[in-house]
Protein backbone atom coordinates (compact mmCIF):
# COMPACT_ATOMS: atom_id res chain seq x y z
CA UNK A 189 0.00 0.00 0.00
CA UNK A 190 1.19 3.50 -0.81
CA UNK A 191 2.30 5.45 2.26
CA UNK A 192 1.26 8.86 0.95
CA UNK A 193 -1.81 10.23 -0.74
CA UNK A 194 -0.58 13.83 -0.96
CA UNK A 195 -2.18 16.76 0.76
CA UNK A 196 -5.18 16.86 -1.60
CA UNK A 197 -6.47 13.47 -0.43
CA UNK A 198 -9.46 13.79 1.96
CA UNK A 199 -11.38 11.05 3.75
CA UNK A 200 -14.97 10.63 2.51
CA UNK A 201 -18.09 9.82 4.53
CA UNK A 202 -16.40 9.58 7.90
CA UNK A 203 -17.08 7.31 9.73
CA UNK A 204 -17.50 4.76 6.94
CA UNK A 205 -19.63 1.60 7.15
CA UNK A 206 -16.93 -0.66 8.65
CA UNK A 207 -16.09 1.96 11.27
CA UNK A 208 -19.76 2.43 12.18
CA UNK A 209 -20.21 -1.33 12.62
CA UNK A 210 -17.21 -1.60 14.96
CA UNK A 211 -18.25 1.45 16.98
CA UNK A 212 -21.63 -0.21 17.51
CA UNK A 213 -19.98 -3.43 18.79
CA UNK A 214 -17.59 -1.40 20.96
CA UNK A 215 -20.54 0.30 22.67
CA UNK A 216 -21.97 -3.08 23.67
CA UNK A 217 -18.92 -4.47 25.44
CA UNK A 218 -16.57 -1.64 26.43
CA UNK A 219 -17.11 0.61 29.43
CA UNK A 220 -17.82 4.12 28.16
CA UNK A 221 -14.78 6.36 28.55
CA UNK A 222 -15.60 8.86 25.80
CA UNK A 223 -13.84 8.74 22.44
CA UNK A 224 -13.07 12.11 20.84
CA UNK A 225 -13.98 11.22 17.24
CA UNK A 226 -14.95 8.06 15.38
CA UNK A 227 -11.53 6.86 14.21
CA UNK A 228 -11.33 3.07 13.95
CA UNK A 229 -7.77 2.15 13.09
CA UNK A 230 -6.98 -0.71 10.76
CA UNK A 231 -3.24 -0.32 10.32
CA UNK A 232 -0.57 2.35 10.56
CA UNK A 233 2.98 3.12 9.48
CA UNK A 234 5.29 5.98 10.44
CA UNK A 235 3.11 9.10 10.81
CA UNK A 236 0.16 7.68 8.90
CA UNK A 237 -2.93 5.75 9.98
CA UNK A 238 -5.57 3.99 7.88
CA UNK A 239 -9.03 3.27 9.18
CA UNK A 240 -11.09 0.14 8.58
CA UNK A 241 -12.74 1.77 5.55
CA UNK A 242 -9.38 2.49 3.90
CA UNK A 243 -9.31 6.22 4.72
CA UNK A 244 -5.90 7.71 5.39
CA UNK A 245 -4.97 10.14 8.22
CA UNK A 246 -1.83 12.02 9.16
CA UNK A 247 -1.14 11.37 12.83
CA UNK A 248 -0.20 14.31 15.07
CA UNK A 249 -1.25 12.36 18.19
CA UNK A 250 1.17 9.43 18.14
CA UNK A 251 -1.09 7.51 20.55
CA UNK A 252 -1.01 10.57 22.88
CA UNK A 253 2.70 11.39 22.69
CA UNK A 254 3.68 7.73 22.80
CA UNK A 255 4.94 6.52 19.40
CA UNK A 256 8.32 8.26 19.41
CA UNK A 257 9.56 6.20 16.45
CA UNK A 258 6.18 6.29 14.69
CA UNK A 259 3.85 3.39 14.00
CA UNK A 260 5.41 -0.02 13.39
CA UNK A 261 9.01 1.11 13.01
CA UNK A 262 10.91 -1.85 11.48
CA UNK A 263 13.78 -1.55 13.99
CA UNK A 264 11.40 -1.90 16.93
CA UNK A 265 9.28 -4.60 15.28
CA UNK A 266 12.42 -6.65 14.62
CA UNK A 267 13.70 -6.37 18.21
CA UNK A 268 10.24 -7.16 19.64
CA UNK A 269 9.84 -10.23 17.41
CA UNK A 270 13.29 -11.56 18.30
CA UNK A 271 12.64 -11.06 22.00
CA UNK A 272 9.18 -12.67 21.77
CA UNK A 273 10.89 -15.75 20.42
CA UNK A 274 13.57 -15.73 23.15
CA UNK A 275 11.41 -15.13 26.24
CA UNK A 276 8.61 -12.69 26.96
CA UNK A 277 8.20 -12.26 30.70
CA UNK A 278 10.09 -13.22 33.83
CA UNK A 279 8.72 -10.83 36.53
CA UNK A 280 11.53 -8.31 36.80
CA UNK A 281 10.95 -7.59 40.48
CA UNK A 282 11.75 -11.21 41.37
CA UNK A 283 14.10 -12.42 38.63
CA UNK A 284 17.03 -10.99 36.71
CA UNK A 285 16.92 -10.55 32.95
CA UNK A 286 19.26 -8.99 30.42
CA UNK A 287 16.82 -6.74 28.44
CA UNK A 288 15.78 -5.05 31.69
CA UNK A 289 19.39 -4.37 32.71
CA UNK A 290 20.27 -3.20 29.20
CA UNK A 291 17.30 -0.79 29.09
CA UNK A 292 18.14 0.58 32.56
CA UNK A 293 21.81 1.04 31.62
CA UNK A 294 20.79 2.98 28.53
CA UNK A 295 18.31 5.06 30.50
CA UNK A 296 20.74 6.07 33.25
CA UNK A 297 23.27 6.86 30.52
CA UNK A 298 20.82 9.46 29.25
CA UNK A 299 20.43 11.12 32.66
CA UNK A 300 22.53 14.12 33.77
CA UNK A 301 26.05 13.08 34.75
CA UNK A 302 25.85 15.08 37.99
CA UNK A 303 24.58 12.01 39.88
CA UNK A 304 24.42 8.24 39.71
CA UNK A 305 20.92 6.97 39.00
CA UNK A 306 18.84 3.82 39.48
CA UNK A 307 15.68 2.72 37.69
CA UNK A 308 12.47 1.03 38.76
CA UNK A 309 10.38 -0.13 35.78
CA UNK A 310 6.60 0.13 35.77
CA UNK A 311 3.97 -0.38 33.06
CA UNK A 312 2.54 3.13 32.77
CA UNK A 313 2.96 6.77 33.67
CA UNK A 314 0.68 6.71 36.67
CA UNK A 315 2.67 3.84 38.18
CA UNK A 316 5.92 5.73 37.60
CA UNK A 317 4.42 8.65 39.53
CA UNK A 318 3.20 6.30 42.30
CA UNK A 319 6.69 4.81 42.60
CA UNK A 320 8.18 8.32 42.72
CA UNK A 321 5.94 9.58 45.52
CA UNK A 322 6.29 6.34 47.47
CA UNK A 323 10.08 6.60 47.28
CA UNK A 324 9.95 10.27 48.32
CA UNK A 325 7.86 9.46 51.39
CA UNK A 326 9.99 6.39 52.19
CA UNK A 327 13.37 8.12 52.16
CA UNK A 328 12.38 11.47 53.66
CA UNK A 329 10.02 10.00 56.29
CA UNK A 330 7.77 12.99 55.44
CA UNK A 331 4.20 12.65 54.22
CA UNK A 332 3.14 15.65 52.18
CA UNK A 333 3.49 16.18 48.44
CA UNK A 334 3.02 19.48 46.62
CA UNK A 335 1.83 19.46 43.00
CA UNK A 336 0.48 22.27 40.78
CA UNK A 337 -2.88 23.43 39.53
CA UNK A 338 -3.23 22.37 35.90
CA UNK A 339 -1.14 19.24 36.49
CA UNK A 340 -1.88 15.80 35.17
CA UNK A 341 -0.01 12.95 36.84
CA UNK A 342 -2.36 10.01 36.23
CA UNK A 343 -5.56 8.48 37.53
CA UNK A 344 -4.62 5.93 40.20
CA UNK A 345 -5.32 7.26 43.68
CA UNK A 346 -1.88 8.64 44.56
CA UNK A 347 -1.36 10.36 41.23
CA UNK A 348 -5.02 11.40 40.94
CA UNK A 349 -4.66 13.31 44.21
CA UNK A 350 -1.88 15.32 42.53
CA UNK A 351 -3.69 15.69 39.20
CA UNK A 352 -5.53 19.03 39.05
CA UNK A 353 -6.25 19.82 35.42
CA UNK A 354 -9.99 19.05 35.15
CA UNK A 355 -12.53 18.53 37.95
CA UNK A 356 -14.09 15.77 35.82
CA UNK A 357 -11.07 13.58 36.50
CA UNK A 358 -11.76 13.70 40.26
CA UNK A 359 -15.57 13.96 40.30
CA UNK A 360 -17.12 11.03 42.13
CA UNK A 361 -13.77 9.76 43.42
CA UNK A 362 -13.20 11.74 46.63
CA UNK A 363 -11.58 11.62 49.13
CA UNK A 364 -8.12 11.91 47.62
CA UNK A 365 -4.83 10.78 49.14
CA UNK A 366 -4.24 12.82 52.33
CA UNK A 367 -1.17 15.03 52.33
CA UNK A 368 -1.61 16.35 48.78
CA UNK A 369 -1.31 20.12 48.24
CA UNK A 370 -1.36 22.32 45.16
CA UNK A 371 0.60 25.43 44.21
CA UNK A 372 0.34 27.92 41.33
CA UNK A 373 1.97 26.79 38.08
CA UNK A 374 4.01 29.50 36.34
CA UNK A 375 1.63 29.96 33.41
CA UNK A 376 2.53 33.36 31.97
CA UNK A 377 -0.10 33.14 29.19
CA UNK A 378 -2.82 33.10 31.83
CA UNK A 379 -1.03 34.27 34.96
CA UNK A 380 -2.84 33.04 38.08
CA UNK A 381 -1.91 36.35 39.79
CA UNK A 382 -2.58 38.59 36.77
CA UNK A 383 1.03 39.77 36.78
CA UNK A 384 3.53 40.13 33.94
CA UNK A 385 6.76 38.22 33.54
CA UNK A 386 9.57 39.12 34.20
CA UNK A 387 8.39 42.03 36.40
CA UNK A 388 6.54 39.50 38.57
CA UNK A 389 9.84 37.86 39.62
CA UNK A 390 7.92 34.56 39.54
CA UNK A 391 5.66 35.59 42.43
CA UNK A 392 3.45 32.57 41.67
CA UNK A 393 6.15 30.31 43.06
CA UNK A 394 6.44 32.42 46.23
CA UNK A 395 2.95 31.10 47.01
CA UNK A 396 4.66 27.89 48.15
CA UNK A 397 6.70 29.56 50.88
CA UNK A 398 4.40 32.53 51.60
CA UNK A 399 1.14 30.66 51.71
CA UNK A 400 1.44 26.87 51.74
CA UNK A 401 4.32 26.75 54.23
CA UNK A 402 2.72 29.44 56.40
CA UNK A 403 -0.88 28.31 56.30
CA UNK A 404 -1.25 24.64 55.45
CA UNK A 405 1.88 22.48 55.50
CA UNK A 406 5.12 23.01 57.38
CA UNK A 407 8.01 22.52 54.92
CA UNK A 408 9.59 19.97 57.27
CA UNK A 409 6.64 17.68 56.52
CA UNK A 410 6.88 17.99 52.74
CA UNK A 411 8.52 14.99 51.09
CA UNK A 412 8.48 16.26 47.50
CA UNK A 413 7.36 18.85 45.02
CA UNK A 414 6.27 17.26 41.75
CA UNK A 415 5.84 19.09 38.47
CA UNK A 416 5.67 18.63 34.75
CA UNK A 417 8.48 20.75 33.21
CA UNK A 418 5.90 21.50 30.50
CA UNK A 419 2.30 20.90 31.54
CA UNK A 420 0.78 18.38 29.14
CA UNK A 421 -2.89 17.58 29.68
CA UNK A 422 -3.20 21.00 31.36
CA UNK A 423 -2.71 22.72 27.98
CA UNK A 424 0.92 22.43 26.82
CA UNK A 425 1.98 25.23 29.15
CA UNK A 426 5.67 26.16 29.06
CA UNK A 427 6.92 27.88 32.22
CA UNK A 428 9.26 30.85 31.82
CA UNK A 429 13.00 30.28 32.08
CA UNK A 430 14.12 30.43 35.69
CA UNK A 431 10.97 28.87 37.14
CA UNK A 432 12.44 25.40 37.58
CA UNK A 433 15.63 26.85 39.06
CA UNK A 434 13.57 28.78 41.59
CA UNK A 435 11.70 25.59 42.52
CA UNK A 436 14.98 23.71 42.85
CA UNK A 437 16.15 26.41 45.30
CA UNK A 438 12.97 26.16 47.36
CA UNK A 439 13.40 22.38 47.53
CA UNK A 440 17.05 22.65 48.54
CA UNK A 441 16.30 25.22 51.22
CA UNK A 442 13.83 22.88 52.93
CA UNK A 443 15.28 19.42 52.25
CA UNK A 444 12.40 18.62 49.86
CA UNK A 445 12.86 16.29 46.88
CA UNK A 446 12.10 17.58 43.39
CA UNK A 447 10.25 15.14 41.13
CA UNK A 448 9.95 15.92 37.42
CA UNK A 449 7.07 14.16 35.72
CA UNK A 450 8.48 13.69 32.22
CA UNK A 451 5.85 11.16 31.20
CA UNK A 452 4.68 13.35 28.30
CA UNK A 453 7.61 15.75 27.82
CA UNK A 454 10.51 13.29 28.09
CA UNK A 455 12.40 10.87 25.84
CA UNK A 456 13.47 13.41 23.24
CA UNK A 457 10.07 14.97 22.53
CA UNK A 458 11.17 18.54 23.29
CA UNK A 459 14.45 18.21 21.39
CA UNK A 460 16.37 17.21 24.52
CA UNK A 461 16.16 13.88 26.31
CA UNK A 462 14.31 15.52 29.24
CA UNK A 463 12.43 18.82 29.22
CA UNK A 464 14.08 19.88 32.49
CA UNK A 465 17.38 20.05 30.60
CA UNK A 466 16.16 23.22 28.86
CA UNK A 467 16.26 24.85 32.30
CA UNK A 468 19.66 23.55 33.42
CA UNK A 469 18.33 22.00 36.63
CA UNK A 470 18.57 18.42 37.87
CA UNK A 471 15.65 16.83 39.73
CA UNK A 472 16.02 14.09 42.35
CA UNK A 473 13.50 11.76 40.76
CA UNK A 474 12.15 11.52 37.21
CA UNK A 475 8.94 9.75 36.19
CA UNK A 476 8.92 8.56 32.58
CA UNK A 477 6.54 6.52 30.38
CA UNK A 478 4.69 7.11 27.06
CA UNK A 479 7.51 7.60 24.48
CA UNK A 480 9.81 5.33 26.48
CA UNK A 481 8.25 2.12 25.12
CA UNK A 482 7.92 3.16 21.48
CA UNK A 483 4.29 1.98 21.67
CA UNK A 484 4.60 -0.83 24.22
CA UNK A 485 3.41 -0.16 27.78
CA UNK A 486 6.30 0.74 30.04
CA UNK A 487 7.10 3.40 32.62
CA UNK A 488 10.12 4.11 34.77
CA UNK A 489 10.99 5.87 37.97
CA UNK A 490 14.56 7.06 37.71
CA UNK A 491 15.98 8.32 40.99
CA UNK A 492 19.33 9.42 42.35
CA UNK A 493 21.08 6.21 43.37
CA UNK A 494 21.47 7.33 47.00
CA UNK A 495 17.65 7.58 47.21
CA UNK A 496 16.54 4.57 45.15
CA UNK A 497 19.07 2.24 46.78
CA UNK A 498 17.41 2.82 50.15
CA UNK A 499 14.34 0.78 49.23
CA UNK A 500 14.56 -2.51 51.15
CA UNK A 501 13.73 -5.71 49.24
CA UNK A 502 9.96 -6.02 49.00
CA UNK A 503 9.31 -2.33 49.71
CA UNK A 504 7.96 -1.87 46.19
CA UNK A 505 7.34 -4.20 43.27
CA UNK A 506 5.05 -5.29 40.45
CA UNK A 507 4.44 -8.23 38.13
CA UNK A 508 5.14 -6.86 34.68
CA UNK A 509 7.83 -4.23 35.32
CA UNK A 510 11.05 -5.12 33.49
CA UNK A 511 9.10 -7.12 30.89
CA UNK A 512 11.47 -8.78 28.41
CA UNK A 513 9.82 -7.53 25.21
CA UNK A 514 9.05 -3.99 26.36
CA UNK A 515 12.56 -3.56 27.78
CA UNK A 516 14.20 -4.86 24.59
CA UNK A 517 12.13 -2.37 22.58
CA UNK A 518 12.83 0.43 25.06
CA UNK A 519 16.57 -0.15 24.72
CA UNK A 520 16.35 0.02 20.92
CA UNK A 521 14.07 3.05 21.05
CA UNK A 522 16.49 4.89 23.37
CA UNK A 523 19.32 4.18 20.91
CA UNK A 524 17.20 5.73 18.15
CA UNK A 525 16.34 8.75 20.32
CA UNK A 526 20.03 9.34 20.95
CA UNK A 527 21.07 8.73 17.32
CA UNK A 528 18.41 10.71 15.46
CA UNK A 529 14.98 11.27 17.03
CA UNK A 530 15.92 13.96 19.53
CA UNK A 531 17.68 16.03 16.87
CA UNK A 532 14.77 15.58 14.47
CA UNK A 533 12.32 16.68 17.19
CA UNK A 534 14.33 19.88 17.65
CA UNK A 535 14.66 20.54 13.91
CA UNK A 536 11.17 19.69 12.65
CA UNK A 537 9.70 20.98 15.92
CA UNK A 538 10.95 24.51 15.34
CA UNK A 539 9.82 24.32 11.70
CA UNK A 540 6.32 23.18 12.73
CA UNK A 541 6.17 25.84 15.43
CA UNK A 542 7.03 28.52 12.86
CA UNK A 543 4.42 27.30 10.40
CA UNK A 544 1.72 27.05 13.07
CA UNK A 545 2.63 30.49 14.44
CA UNK A 546 2.24 31.91 10.93
CA UNK A 547 -1.42 30.82 11.02
CA UNK A 548 -2.05 33.35 13.79
CA UNK A 549 -2.13 36.25 11.35
CA UNK A 550 -4.76 34.44 9.22
CA UNK A 551 -6.95 33.23 12.08
CA UNK A 552 -7.62 35.64 14.97
CA UNK A 553 -9.14 32.70 16.89
CA UNK A 554 -5.59 31.46 17.52
CA UNK A 555 -4.51 33.10 20.76
CA UNK A 556 -1.09 31.49 21.18
CA UNK A 557 1.23 28.88 19.74
CA UNK A 558 3.68 27.53 22.30
CA UNK A 559 5.82 24.55 23.12
CA UNK A 560 9.23 23.02 22.68
CA UNK A 561 10.39 20.59 20.01
CA UNK A 562 7.49 18.37 18.96
CA UNK A 563 5.32 19.25 21.97
CA UNK A 564 3.33 22.16 20.54
CA UNK A 565 0.00 23.61 21.65
CA UNK A 566 -2.25 25.92 19.62
CA UNK A 567 -4.60 27.80 21.92
CA UNK A 568 -7.97 28.99 20.62
CA UNK A 569 -9.64 32.10 21.96
CA UNK A 570 -12.68 34.27 21.58
CA UNK A 571 -10.93 37.05 19.55
CA UNK A 572 -12.82 39.98 21.05
CA UNK A 573 -12.30 39.04 24.72
CA UNK A 574 -9.28 36.73 24.60
CA UNK A 575 -11.28 34.18 26.65
CA UNK A 576 -10.48 30.47 26.08
CA UNK A 577 -12.68 29.03 23.29
CA UNK A 578 -13.01 25.40 24.38
CA UNK A 579 -16.02 24.50 22.22
CA UNK A 580 -14.31 25.96 19.15
CA UNK A 581 -11.12 23.97 19.82
CA UNK A 582 -13.22 20.81 20.04
CA UNK A 583 -14.98 21.57 16.78
CA UNK A 584 -11.67 22.22 15.05
CA UNK A 585 -10.28 18.94 16.39
CA UNK A 586 -13.24 17.02 14.93
CA UNK A 587 -13.10 18.95 11.65
CA UNK A 588 -9.36 18.17 11.41
CA UNK A 589 -10.26 14.49 11.65
CA UNK A 590 -12.71 14.94 8.78
CA UNK A 591 -9.87 16.57 6.84
CA UNK A 592 -7.57 13.60 7.43
CA UNK A 593 -5.56 14.99 10.35
CA UNK A 594 -5.45 13.44 13.82
CA UNK A 595 -5.05 15.99 16.61
CA UNK A 596 -6.27 16.12 20.19
CA UNK A 597 -7.23 18.89 22.59
CA UNK A 598 -5.66 19.55 25.99
CA UNK A 599 -6.29 22.14 28.70
CA UNK A 600 -9.31 24.42 28.23
CA UNK A 601 -8.98 25.35 24.59
CA UNK A 602 -5.70 24.08 23.17
CA UNK A 603 -5.05 21.63 20.34
CA UNK A 604 -1.82 19.75 20.75
CA UNK A 605 0.63 18.55 18.15
CA UNK A 606 2.70 15.66 19.51
CA UNK A 607 3.56 13.66 16.38
CA UNK A 608 6.04 10.82 16.08
CA UNK A 609 9.59 12.16 16.40
CA UNK A 610 10.37 10.81 12.92
CA UNK A 611 8.06 13.36 11.24
CA UNK A 612 9.48 15.09 8.14
CA UNK A 613 9.09 18.76 7.20
CA UNK A 614 6.91 17.66 4.25
CA UNK A 615 4.55 15.91 6.68
CA UNK A 616 4.63 18.97 8.95
CA UNK A 617 3.59 21.06 5.93
CA UNK A 618 0.76 18.70 5.14
CA UNK A 619 -0.41 18.77 8.76
CA UNK A 620 -0.46 22.59 8.82
CA UNK A 621 -2.37 22.75 5.51
CA UNK A 622 -5.04 20.34 6.73
CA UNK A 623 -5.24 22.14 10.08
CA UNK A 624 -5.70 25.51 8.32
CA UNK A 625 -8.51 24.02 6.21
CA UNK A 626 -10.20 22.76 9.38
CA UNK A 627 -9.86 26.11 11.19
CA UNK A 628 -11.17 27.93 8.12
CA UNK A 629 -14.14 25.56 7.81
CA UNK A 630 -15.13 26.02 11.45
CA UNK A 631 -14.27 29.64 12.15
CA UNK A 632 -14.98 31.13 8.72
Ligand SMILES: Cc1ncc(COP(=O)(O)O)c(C=O)c1O
Nearest residue numbers: 312313314340341342420451452
Ligand atom coordinates in the same frame (compact mmCIF):
# COMPACT_ATOMS: atom_id res chain seq x y z
C1 LIG B 1 2.59 14.15 32.59
C2 LIG B 1 1.83 12.86 32.74
N1 LIG B 1 2.02 12.12 33.84
C3 LIG B 1 1.39 10.95 34.01
C4 LIG B 1 0.50 10.48 33.08
C5 LIG B 1 -0.21 9.17 33.29
O1 LIG B 1 0.30 8.24 32.40
P1 LIG B 1 -0.52 6.89 32.08
O2 LIG B 1 -1.74 7.29 31.34
O3 LIG B 1 0.44 6.07 31.28
O4 LIG B 1 -0.83 6.27 33.38
C6 LIG B 1 0.25 11.24 31.93
C7 LIG B 1 -0.71 10.78 30.92
O5 LIG B 1 -1.17 11.52 30.07
C8 LIG B 1 0.94 12.46 31.74
O6 LIG B 1 0.74 13.23 30.66
